[in-house]
Amino acid sequence: MFNWSNTDYAHIMIAFKVAYGLGLITMGRLIDQLGTKKGYTAAIGIWSLSGMAHALVQPSFSVIGFAMARFGLGFGESGHFPAANKTVAEWFPKKDRAFATGIFNAATSIGAIAAPFVVATIVHDDGTNWRIPFLITGFLSAIWLYFWWKWYKKPQDHEAITTQEFDYIHSDSVAETDAPLAWRKVIAKRETWAFATAKITDAVWYFFLFWGAKYLADKFGVDIKGIALPFFIYYAMADVGSIMGGYLSGRFIRGGWSINKARKITLLICALATLPLSYVAFTDNQWIAISLIGLAAAAHQAWSANILTLVSDIFPKKATASVTGIGGMVGVVAGIIADFSLGEMLDSAGNEGYFWAFLVAGMLYIVILGLVHLITPDMAPLDENLKRIPQ
Secondary structure, eight states: OOOOOHHHHHHHHHHHHHHHHHHHHHHHHHHHHHOHHHHHHHHHHHHHHHHHHGGGOOGGGHHHHHHHHHHHHHHHHTTHHHHHHHHHHHHSOHHHHHHHHHHHHHHTTHHHHHHHHHHHHHSOTTOTTTHHHHHHHHHHHHHHHHHHHHHOOOGGGOTTOOHHHHHHHTTTOOOOOSOOOOHHHHHTOHHHHHHHHHGGGHHHHHIIIIIHHHHHHHHHOOOTTTSHHHHHHHHHHHHHHHHHHHHHHHHHHHTTOOHHHHHHHHHHHHHHHHGGGGGGGGOOOHHHHHHHHHHHHHHHHHHHHHHHHHHHHHSOGGGHHHHHHHHHHHHHHHHHHHHHHHHHHHHHHTTHHHHHHHHHHHHHHHHHHHHHHHHOSSOOOBOTTSOBOOO
16 A cells, blocks of 8 residues: 555664664653653553554655654653563562563563454455554553553552562562662663663564564465464464463472572573574475464563563662663664664565574574673672672
């Protein structure tokens, strides 16, 4: 309908990621300063309005219009993971955080699973009704925002929480004051950059999210009506991976393993499970490709659940959103570089560009895990002044 080139599409995706990266730094810090409730309200309010703004774009200036709408969407969406990670740190002890993170991380795929079915039902093959899905998601997010503002409270402010529940939540955490941490202190810690290095793998998830449907269309001729089942398969697998990855490291910790060992062994399992993704570059079988992408998506979400939890394992709660934002920004930069490179390769070399994308994506996790281990051989927690706590 819009007649975009691969480069046009890449530029629209880059606009989203630039805003997302800038927003992660801004929103992460804002959420730590204002608190989870107020900071997340501001972020999702921007996201909701920007989502509906897509429906105002006219085909005659679709690239610029969509880039602007995606910019606003990315800036608002950037508050999600810093706020969610901080919420988990506020409400769960460390031994339960990866599992809780795995659940909310899995929930992020529900929209990706539902979207192809909804879009295929509403939007015609010629693009008629393409605006309606944007209006629906904006409206639903506004309803959700109302309930978030009405109900969310921290444990110490919640009238329904018992003393036993409060003590359990704080059973493996040290007490903190409300005194803010200087951002320069947070960014100077090597643990911050270990997490940021691990987030480079976000580029692979962005590839699945933004290029997955296009790959299936370009390589196997899958149209908008046929995309629902492949998307359902690999996002459903991603959800299972997210929950199981969070459960596995928690199980290791409850079995007596250190947090350092439990998280890293789980990350190693995830990295090994992504290696078969490289074979997608060599297969011409649609369902083998979809299955391998699904396995890698499951491994990525398990990986993501654990690296997000590393932040609250190591840092005090009042720095959680800031560190999550810094790492997320690095992941976005990696995604922008990948988008630009892939768009150029597809326009110049055709579908051969996908060959290199899958080859690199399959090997990336094991390399990144090695770098993370070099930066932080042991993951010791830090106190509220960012000093290592004796073990």
